[in-house]
Amino acid sequence: MSIDKPLTLALTKGRILKETLPLLARAGIEPLEDLATSRKLVFETSHPGLRLVVIRGTDVPTYVRHGAADLGVVGKDILLEHGAEGLYEPLDLNIARCRLMTAAPVGWRPGGARVRVATKFANIARQYFARQGVHADVIKLYGAMELAPMMDLADLIVDIVDTGNTLRANGMEPLEEIAAISSRLVVNKAAMRASHGAIQTIVDRVGAAVAAAGEA
Numbered sequence: 563m564s565i566d567k568p569l570t571l572a573l574t575k576g577r578i579l580k581e582t583l584p585l586l587a588r589a590g591i592e593p594l595e596d597l598a599t600s601r602k603l604v605f606e607t608s609h610p611g612l613r614l615v616v617i618r619g620t621d622v623p624t625y626v627r628h629g630a631a632d633l634g635v636v637g638k639d640i641l642l643e644h645g646a647e648g649l650y651e652p653l654d655l656n657i658a659r660c661r662l663m664t665a666a667p668v669g670w671r672p673g674g675a676r677v678r679v680a681t682k683f684a685n686i687a688r689q690y691f692a693r694q695g696v697h698a699d700v701i702k703l704y705g706a707m708e709l710a711p712m713m714d715l716a717d718l719i720v721d722i723v724d725t726g727n728t729l730r731a732n733g734m735e736p737l738e739e740i741a742a743i744s745s746r747l748v749v750n751k752a753a754m755r756a757s758h759g760a761i762q763t764i765v766d767r768v769g770a771a772v773a774a775a776g777e778a
């Protein structure tokens with residue numbers, strides 16, 4: 563395989579993208595166009611032979627697993643929920659930090675033998691409650707998890723908590739932490755072997771940028 567093969571880095575759009583771009587800039591990787599104002603999905607960068615694609619977080623592991631992107635930036639919550647098969651996870655980027663938690667309406671106490679749990683993170687929730695020996699009926703939702711207990715769709719939710727403002731605003735409180743979440747750099751395993759030098763250079767530069775951000 564040619565050593566000049568261009569590399570693709572898949573970025574999660576939205577909140578993670580906002581925190582990723584300054585880190586990449588510190589690593590000397592800057593898009594040649596303004597991502598915020600462009601409707602494009604593919605961007606050349608200042609780093610020779612590296613382009614960016616900007617997609618939904620849940621699609622990042624899919625692109626990287628299939629080798630359609632060589633590297634990716636994605637939340638650990640997505641990796642836990644959708645699996646990290648075929649991926650290396652060489653760096654914790656220490657951005658978009660939050661916690662994956664169980665939460666319930668203030669004052670809720672377990673009653674019957676089963677709990678109804680509404681969440682976007684159905685696999686994580688099933689594994690978590692199974693480990694706790696709790697019979698959980700997991701109801702998959704795609705957003706606004708806090709609404710489910712209010713409408714008596716569920717007793718508990720599993721959701722991302724940062725400040726706790728969203729829970730408080732909806733009469734809920736956090737209960738238990740399932741996992742600490744931050745965004746990760748992931749690499750396709752086959753690409754790591756085929757383009758080791760070029761990929762390791764990027765991992766090292768981004769790693770140095772993470773360390774510098776930690777000291778700032």
Ligand SMILES: Nc1ncnc2c1ncn2[C@@H]1O[C@H](COP(=O)(O)OP(=O)(O)OP(=O)(O)O)[C@@H](O)[C@H]1O
Nearest residue numbers: 576577578618619620637638639658659660722724
């Ligand atoms: N409040 C938060 N504080 C810090 N990080 C968060 C927070 N909420 C989500 N994240 C992280 O950011 C990622 C994207 O969250 P965001 O809420 O922007 O997207 P989404 O609306 O869930 O995704 P999509 O646009 O694909 O529907 C999550 O996977 C998680 O890793």
Ligand SMILES: O=P(O)(O)OC[C@H]1O[C@H](OP(=O)(O)OP(=O)(O)O)[C@H](O)[C@@H]1O
Nearest residue numbers: 705706721722723724725726727728729
């Ligand atoms: O504890 P907090 O600081 O309130 O943060 C937690 C909230 O943040 C995220 O939602 P986000 O703000 O991204 O909205 P969205 O996912 O509904 O777009 C997440 O889904 C939680 O609802």
